[in-house]
Amino acid sequence: MLAVLSVELRKLNRSSAAVLALAGPSLIAFLTFFIVLHARRGTSWDMALQNATGTWAIFLLPMSVTALTALVAQMEHGPRAWDHLRSLPVPRWRIYAAKAICVVALIVAMTGLNLLLAWGSVSAVGAVKPAAAATGALDLSRMLLLNAKVVAAATLLIAIQLWTALRFSNFVPALALGIGGTFFSVMAASAKAGVFIPWLMPINMMAKDAWRVETALALGGGLGLIALVAVVAHLARRDVL
Amino acid sequence: MPAALETEGLTRRFGARLAVDDVSMTVPERAVYGFLGRNGAGKTTTLKMALGLLRPTAGLVRVCGLDVARDRIGAARKVGALLEAHGFYVNLTGRENLVLTGTLLGLPATEIDRVLEVVEMRADAGRRVGGYSLGMRQRLGLARAMLGAPPVLVLDEPTNGLDPDGIADMRGFLKSLPERTGATVLLSSHLLGEIEQIATHVGVVNDGRLVLEGELARLKADLEPQIVLRTGDDRRAADLLAGHDRSPVATETGLVVALRAGEDADQATAALNRTLVQAGLAVFAIGARDRSLEDIYRRVAVSDQRQLKVEAA
Numbered sequence: 001m002l003a004v005l006s007v008e009l010r011k012l013n014r015s016s017a018a019v020l021a022l023a024g025p026s027l028i029a030f031l032t033f034f035i036v037l038h039a040r041r042g043t044s045w046d047m048a049l050q051n052a053t054g055t056w057a058i059f060l061l062p063m064s065v066t067a068l069t070a071l072v073a074q075m076e077h078g079p080r081a082w083d084h085l086r087s088l089p090v091p092r093w094r095i096y097a098a099k100a101i102c103v104v105a106l107i108v109a110m111t112g113l114n115l116l117l118a119w120g121s122v123s124a125v126g127a128v129k130p131a132a133a134a135t136g137a138l139d140l141s142r143m144l145l146l147n148a149k150v151v152a153a154a155t156l157l158i159a160i161q162l163w164t165a166l167r168f169s170n171f172v173p174a175l176a177l178g179i180g181g182t183f184f185s186v187m188a189a190s191a192k193a194g195v196f197i198p199w200l201m202p203i204n205m206m207a208k209d210a211w212r213v214e215t216a217l218a219l220g221g222g223l224g225l226i227a228l229v230a231v232v233a234h235l236a237r238r239d240v241l
Numbered sequence: 242m243p244a245a246l247e248t249e250g251l252t253r254r255f256g257a258r259l260a261v262d263d264v265s266m267t268v269p270e271r272a273v274y275g276f277l278g279r280n281g282a283g284k285t286t287t288l289k290m291a292l293g294l295l296r297p298t299a300g301l302v303r304v305c306g307l308d309v310a311r312d313r314i315g316a317a318r319k320v321g322a323l324l325e326a327h328g329f330y331v332n333l334t335g336r337e338n339l340v341l342t343g344t345l346l347g348l349p350a351t352e353i354d355r356v357l358e359v360v361e362m363r364a365d366a367g368r369r370v371g372g373y374s375l376g377m378r379q380r381l382g383l384a385r386a387m388l389g390a391p392p393v394l395v396l397d398e399p400t401n402g403l404d405p406d407g408i409a410d411m412r413g414f415l416k417s418l419p420e421r422t423g424a425t426v427l428l429s430s431h432l433l434g435e436i437e438q439i440a441t442h443v444g445v446v447n448d449g450r451l452v453l454e455g456e457l458a459r460l461k462a463d464l465e466p467q468i469v470l471r472t473g474d475d476r477r478a479a480d481l482l483a484g485h486d487r488s489p490v491a492t493e494t495g496l497v498v499a500l501r502a503g504e505d506a507d508q509a510t511a512a513l514n515r516t517l518v519q520a521g522l523a524v525f526a527i528g529a530r531d532r533s534l535e536d537i538y539r540r541v542a543v544s545d546q547r548q549l550k551v552e553a554a
Contacts, residue, residue, distance in 0.1 A: 081328030
């Protein structure tokens, strides 16, 4: 498995994955800087970082998953590399599992980077304009837990996007699904039914009602993990024509 | 001779269409087996089943005695493949592409240098594949197929898209492979002339069915000999020979007369010549005609098509 993972990482390393990984969190950090800088009343650390996490969960996380899964899949669809990969004496599930692991790992890294850059932005505001510096103490463990839940709840969304991107050689179905899902995520963020919609599960980690957090986490994380295993099993078994 | 690759009743159906129909073929060890057929005849589908890329609807494939359906990974260890879609990462160099496959196969770095040496690509291995010509990609594909020195090489249309020089290089390379590496080569093509110069064995597939298989030299020898002749008046010569119980056929190169089974070509040539000269016809050229793979192919593939049309009517 390590050999397959190292091959996947080398391929990603020479693709635009790094640019993609930086793009989303950087945009939020940029936005956070100006929001905190121009706030009429002082912004608390918790509020600033929670807003950054919310923006990530509702919009840029699903968009990044869409783009990242499309990139990982098109690395093979583009040069029609599947026949070569699938003809090798390597269990096929490992090839797909390596892709799933890389996508999840990158989303974890991007979520962490989002938090880190947002912290950097808020700190920069304090240095540039002390009067606008964030107030209160930073509860880092709470923030880390919240972000971990956001990623866990995004597992089902990752599984769906990954399957679509790998199943269809044309990137349009995966992009259309991702854009559509993100659109609903933004437009119906507070809808009660949102806990049952994969693209809305990450943002529901910030809901006030405990049942919404628990339901979205169980579905997004628990069902998501099962879905991810099913995705790998299905793709490994099917004939690629 | 034991089989490096064999199929038994191999069948693949795509919906209502039967792409491969009950194909039983045998590729002997150390052979260069030319797998012939028109585009869409079922060659690539058969090769994909041999590589475990497609599941057969019925039948089985064995590679070095290993059933591909039961032990795909064991069988895949015995095969290197060059497929029509190369699947190279164009943003990586030739060497990096080979290293990726080498890593998946668990091979040492020295193996990359070895295969690059075999295909004479060491000098260009550091360049990005995106800048390679089609011929270079084909050679890199061959290098990748040879990683780990598998005993069987499956090559799908290896001369596709190559220029005449590239085809000649590839021909020489493939012809010498069994001797140089001990490998068995199964290559598909629709270029009869190329296969004729490379292959020791051929299999002809037509509309999904294997209509002919065997050692090329033997298949050629089994064809009845033919005499080709050019005269001052081919029409009169044809009429004259028809009167002598012959059935000459006019072709671009002259009249072609098929001999009867067991008839000696030299004696028949002398008799035909005598007949024509005695009738006052000027004979410009006369002699036995070498039988080609195309003759064999036309005989089986075209007659098979005709038979199908008759059955359909």
